[in-house]
Amino acid sequence: MFKRKDLINRILKILFFALLIKPIVFVILGLNIRGKNNLPKNGPAIIAANHNSHLDSLVLMSLYPLSKLHKIRPVAAADYFLTNPFRAWFSLNIIGIIPIERQRRVAKTELFSGCHEALDNGDVLIIFPEGSRGKPEQISTIKKGLFHIVNDRTETPITPILMHGLGRALPRGEALFVPFNCDVIIGQPLTQTKTGNDFVVQLESTFQELRSYCITLNLEQ
Amino acid sequence: MNIPHNSLLAMLVIVCLLVIGSLSRFLIEKNNPEKDYTELRQRIQSWWWMIAILFACMSIGQTYAIVLFAFISFLALKEFFSIVPTRQSDRRVIFWAYLAIPLQYYFVSIEWYGLFIIFIPIYIFLLLPVRMVLIGDTKGFIHAAGIMHWAVMLTVFCLSHIAYLLVLPEKNLAAGSMGLVIFLIFMTQFNDVSQYVWGKALGKHKIIPKVSPNKTWEGFLGGMLTITLISAFLGPLLTPLSMALSLFAGLLINVSGFMGDVVISSIKRDLEIKDSGDLIPGHGGILDRFDSLIFTAPLFFHFLYYFAY
Numbered sequence: 214m215f216k217r218k219d220l221i222n223r224i225l226k227i228l229f230f231a232l233l234i235k236p237i238v239f240v241i242l243g244l245n246i247r248g249k250n251n252l253p254k255n256g257p258a259i260i261a262a263n264h265n266s267h268l269d270s271l272v273l274m275s276l277y278p279l280s281k282l283h284k285i286r287p288v289a290a291a292d293y294f295l296t297n298p299f300r301a302w303f304s305l306n307i308i309g310i311i312p313i314e315r316q317r318r319v320a321k322t323e324l325f326s327g328c329h330e331a332l333d334n335g336d337v338l339i340i341f342p343e344g345s346r347g348k349p350e351q352i353s354t355i356k357k358g359l360f361h362i363v364n365d366r367t368e369t370p371i372t373p374i375l376m377h378g379l380g381r382a383l384p385r386g387e388a389l390f391v392p393f394n395c396d397v398i399i400g401q402p403l404t405q406t407k408t409g410n411d412f413v414v415q416l417e418s419t420f421q422e423l424r425s426y427c428i429t430l431n432l433e434q
Numbered sequence: 435m436n437i438p439h440n441s442l443l444a445m446l447v448i449v450c451l452l453v454i455g456s457l458s459r460f461l462i463e464k465n466n467p468e469k470d471y472t473e474l475r476q477r478i479q480s481w482w483w484m485i486a487i488l489f490a491c492m493s494i495g496q497t498y499a500i501v502l503f504a505f506i507s508f509l510a511l512k513e514f515f516s517i518v519p520t521r522q523s524d525r526r527v528i529f530w531a532y533l534a535i536p537l538q539y540y541f542v543s544i545e546w547y548g549l550f551i552i553f554i555p556i557y558i559f560l561l562l563p564v565r566m567v568l569i570g571d572t573k574g575f576i577h578a579a580g581i582m583h584w585a586v587m588l589t590v591f592c593l594s595h596i597a598y599l600l601v602l603p604e605k606n607l608a609a610g611s612m613g614l615v616i617f618l619i620f621m622t623q624f625n626d627v628s629q630y631v632w633g634k635a636l637g638k639h640k641i642i643p644k645v646s647p648n649k650t651w652e653g654f655l656g657g658m659l660t661i662t663l664i665s666a667f668l669g670p671l672l673t674p675l676s677m678a679l680s681l682f683a684g685l686l687i688n689v690s691g692f693m694g695d696v697v698i699s700s701i702k703r704d705l706e707i708k709d710s711g712d713l714i715p716g717h718g719g720i721l722d723r724f725d726s727l728i729f730t731a732p733l734f735f736h737f738l739y740y741f742a743y
Contacts, residue, residue, distance in 0.1 A: 394516035
């Protein structure tokens with residue numbers, strides 16, 4: 214069933230994660246994982262995570278065994294990841310992103326068609342509802358895009374994941390990687406909401422709650 | 435692979451203790467099937483892993499053991515920087531702090547005692563604030579400089595003394611240099627265990643309720659008795675120390691191990707966290723396991739260095 218090119222890409226992907234990404238994530242970084250059992254094992258499912266670093270997707274993908282990696286698909290900005298040919302090839306084939314147009318005005322159905330296709334295929338989508346990495350260790354405004362995706366597919370569970378510490382290890386605009394342990398707090402699937410606003414409120418309060426399980430917040434006083 | 439007789443014997447005894455631990459866990463679990471013993475099981479399993487890795491590295495060769503301790507320093511330093519407050523502008527300074535690890539352990543491996551002993555307290559101590567000045571963020575400067583130096587001292591300088599034990603000239607040929615490491619680590623960890631057991635059995639009077647409500651005078655003194663006695667017996671076998679000096683070494687390990695434990699506890703209290711990490715199942719983070727060793731390692735080393743070298 215495999216095309217030769219797909220097979221090669223999948224082998225490259227496994228090698229890339231086994232030899233580079235997983236050692237970086239688990240040894241150089243190190244994760245404090247809470248709620249591991251809440252992680253959706255099989256798709257169709259959606260992971261909604263906060264976004265502070267390029268490492269976010271790689272860390273979330275590393276939570277999965279090598280054999281499942283090709284089913285885990287980060288949804289990422291086409292205007293950033295598809296700009297130069299190498300980055301585009303790498304993002305689409307090795308990471309397996311689902312590109313999404315942030316700037317061009319297109320109909321919602323067309324905008325999210327890649328996401329629906331992947332979910333129909335039983336994939337696990339990684340979505341950053343903030344839409345951008347923002348300032349280190351701060352959660353920016355949560356956008357409603359994710360709500361529009363699940364609005365017509367109510368059976369797909371959304372698992373919230375809060376990460377903390379990656380904005381220190383590799384923040385936006387920095388090239389120097391500095392090792393830090395990072396918290397990955399996996400919550401229980403969100404409940405259904407009627408409106409986009411309710412959804413945003415629920416996700417915000419869930420992130421707040423998951424924050425209390427972090428140990429790298431560096432509280433003082 | 436050439437393990438000196440007494441050290442080999444000590445390793446076997448430790449493995450036997452672990453077997454007894456695993457068997458008791460099995461029997462306890464069998465007799466109380468309704469209770470959840472996951473944490474106890476993980477704890478013992480992690481002990482097996484830690485002992486296996488330590489013994490394997492020491493048996494293969496000195497260099498491997500030095501690399502192992504350097505790696506442990508890295509994990510501990512990373513954990514420390516992850517839980518304490520650091521400023522975003524300190525990222526580059528922290529990167530330099532990490533570079534102290536390979537250098538410090540390189541000085542161990544070439545047995546350059548003079549530089550080993552002053553590299554972090556002098557050179558790193560002076561270098562880190564200079565690097566901070568070059569970045570120029572003065573808001574919170576004192577605080578950040580203090581935290582970073584403290585982190586490197588605890589996790590790199592103090593812990594690297596364990597590795598230096600391995601390169602000291604062998605004075606007790608029956609135990610070799612690894613005998614010193616086995617003695618230090620075993621006595622330190624056994625001190626934790628015996629203080630816990632005595633405290634559970636007889637504990638009444640709290641020793642420092644504000645920091646560690648579970649620590650009692652009974653546990654502390656019971657541990658002291660146990661550790662000094664065992665130390666007096668084991669010291670002459672595993673170290674160049676006489677029985678009398680070994681007794682004092684045991685006392686030193688007992689008191690300083692307790693101090694290390696409560697100092698790391700105070701850090702965690704300040705940060706309002708229970709464990710410093712997730713790395714060792716059933717134990718918590720690296721700092722949770724190495725808290726006592728951070729204090730016992732340099733103190734035992736210099737006690738030994740003064741009296742036996």
